[in-house]
Amino acid sequence: MxxxxxxxxxxxxxxxxxxxxxxxxxxxxxxxxxxxxxxxxxxxxxxxxxxxxxxxxxxxxxxxxxxxxxxxxxxxxxxxxxxxxxxxxxxxxxxxxxxxxxxxxxxxxxxxxxxGFSRKNFRFCFENTWLNEPDFKKEVADFWSAIPAIHVLPKLLSVASFMAKWGRNFFHKFRDKIKKQKEVLDTLKDISDDIGIQQYFVEKNKLEELLLHEEIY
Missing domain, CATH: 3.60.10.10 (Endonuclease/exonuclease/phosphatase)
Known part of the structure; x- marks a missing residue:
């Protein structure tokens, strides 16, 4: 539905x-x-x-x-x-x-x-790993441009709120990416032919890159 x-x-x-x-x-x-x-x-x-x-x-x-x-x-x-x-x-x-x-x-x-936002109850933390996502900068820039610049503080709060929500969504999808990449690697670990071994190292490098981003996070 x-x-x-x-x-x-x-x-x-x-x-x-x-x-x-x-x-x-x-x-x-x-x-x-x-x-x-x-x-x-x-x-x-x-x-x-x-x-x-x-x-x-x-x-x-x-x-x-x-x-x-x-x-x-x-x-x-x-x-x-x-x-x-x-x-x-x-x-x-x-x-x-x-x-x-x-x-x-x-x-x-x-x-x-x-x-009700205040310095006490609205805590925003920027995550460096977001910058590794190709769509992040464009989505933030588009959101910023769409908000009228009547007052700077509400505009900054709006963009910070948007990035915080973007980050939470990104975290859940990122966690799923790591899980799926580990599953791909498991299917290749027992393959012994040259093509299979080559593919194993390609997928292993992808997993290591994801884990590096997770460590940055």
């Missing part, structure tokens, strides 16, 4: 609510880990739709059951995703979870223009 909705979308698009699924193993605490194929499927659908997730503040999970027992389970089922056009309109947005005693789901609140 998400892929059908995303097809041909050329407007700012934000979707939120209870997706009843998770993106990462860290989205669940408790018994029985979430099946990896479901994690991969949901993450693939979100990437295919060109969506990025809004970072959640105020807590890690949005749903729980059996609190205080050995079967206590907590999960992050409620999320917000948006495309690049939406990010450009609301670069200073904030998503927070609030605790409630009336439901097993905690409400999430989206503030599209959060004015």
């Amino acid at each position: 998400l892929r059908n909705l995303a097809h041909g979308v050329n407007i700012p698009w934000c979707i939120c609510g209870d997706f009843n699924d998770m993106l990462y193993t860290s989205d669940k605490a408790g018994t029985h880990p979430h099946p990896q194929n479901l994690l991969d499927g949901f993450r693939s659908a979100i990437e295919d739709c060109g969506l990025d997730e809004l970072e959640l503040t105020g807590g890690e999970f949005t749903w729980e059951k059996s609190k205080g027992t050995s079967n206590w389970v907590r999960e992050r089922l409620d999320r917000v995703f948006a495309n690049n056009l939406w990010w450009r309109k609301f670069p200073l947005c904030n998503l927070a979870v609030k605790h409630t005693t009336k439901s097993d789901h905690d409400p999430i609140i989206l503030d599209t223009v959060c004015a």
Whole structure:
């Protein structure tokens, strides 16, 4: 359904609510880990739709059951995703979870223009490894150019927020790249012909380059 909705979308698009699924193993605490194929499927659908997730503040999970027992389970089922056009309109947005005693789901609140940034609660760290990605400079430059220079500080905050979100998305994809490259290398480790050995060293160099970037990070 998400892929059908995303097809041909050329407007700012934000979707939120209870997706009843998770993106990462860290989205669940408790018994029985979430099946990896479901994690991969949901993450693939979100990437295919060109969506990025809004970072959640105020807590890690949005749903729980059996609190205080050995079967206590907590999960992050409620999320917000948006495309690049939406990010450009609301670069200073904030998503927070609030605790409630009336439901097993905690409400999430989206503030599209959060004015609460301060030196204390907005910490931005630039990662040198981003510069190794060919699209990074262009995407940041395009984002900067699209924001009116009415006030410099909000513009700087907007670009810093954009780079921080870009970096989180990059980290997850980068981690997947390393995993896939290791799998490629494993398929070649027992091949003994000249072409296979040559290919092994080519793929080994790719993995070493990725690991170097990871060390820089």
